[in-house]
Amino acid sequence: EWFKxxxxxxxxxxxxxxxxxxxxxxxxxxxxxFGSLLPPDLLAQLTADHTTQVTHWxxxxxxxxxxxxxxxxxxxGCWLACDAASDAVEAGLLTAKVAARELCGPTxxxxxxxxxxxxxxxxxxxxxxNQYYGVLVYSWAVDMIRTTWISIWISLFMSxxxxxxxxxxxxxxxxxxxxxxxxxxxxxxxxxxxxxx
Numbered sequence: 473e474w475f476k477x478x479x480x481x482x483x484x485x486x487x488x489x490x491x492x493x494x495x496x497x498x499x500x501x502x503x504x505x506f507g508s509l510l511p512p513d514l515l516a517q518l519t520a521d522h523t524t525q526v527t528h529w530x531x532x533x534x535x536x537x538x539x540x541x542x543x544x545x546x547x548x549g550c551w552l553a554c555d556a557a558s559d560a561v562e563a564g565l566l567t568a569k570v571a572a573r574e575l576c577g578p579t580x581x582x583x584x585x586x587x588x589x590x591x592x593x594x595x596x597x598x599x600x601x602n603q604y605y606g607v608l609v610y611s612w613a614v615d616m617i618r619t620t621w622i623s624i625w626i627s628l629f630m631s632x633x634x635x636x637x638x639x640x641x642x643x644x645x646x647x648x649x650x651x652x653x654x655x656x657x658x659x660x661x662x663x664x665x666x667x668x669x
Contacts, residue, residue: 493609494594494607494608494609497594497596497607497609498605498607501596501598501605501607502605504598505598505600505603505605506603517548518547518548518549519547519548519550519552519584519586519598519600520547520548520580521545521546521547521552521579521580522545522546522547522548523545523546524545524578526545542554542555542558542585542587542589543589544557544558544572544576544581545576545580547586550586550587550588551586551587551588551589552580552584552585552586553581553585553586553587553597554571554572554575554576554581555581555583555585556571556575556576556581557571557572557575557576557581558571560575582601583599583600583601583602584599584600584601585597585598585599585600585601586598586600593609593610593611593612594607594608594609594610595607595608595610596608
């Protein structure tokens, strides 16, 4: 639902269609920003603001409501951030619409940061002004495995605690049961000793 357009639009959503590690994605960003993946004119076109003529944003992600996510305007396949507006909105100094209009201006603000919001487990960004980039990867699968192992160990621990409580209960019953006058154990007493061991 996050990325679907109106039902009359037959437009494919390519989000989450590629699988790679954070290091592999880092190599792409390095070649994109500093290498020869794209000629300078195509890189400038890729990172240019392609939404200067947009007057109405539709959807759950995007300006002006989500400036604090860095979604000021959109380039080709990535968001352009406006840090000044984001900081003003987070501090409660301006509303999102006023901050975007007054602090971001008609051209891309500086520093020029392009990024992906990272809904699918990663957050990648390039700072074109200060010449650095970064990739943050979060694996939901690793988190799920950790949670599973933690729940298994907690269940095992609780089972052992319950079992020890049962054993102590049985011992207390054994010690309160008198021995037979002949000195031999009854069948019930032998059962308690076996459980206690």
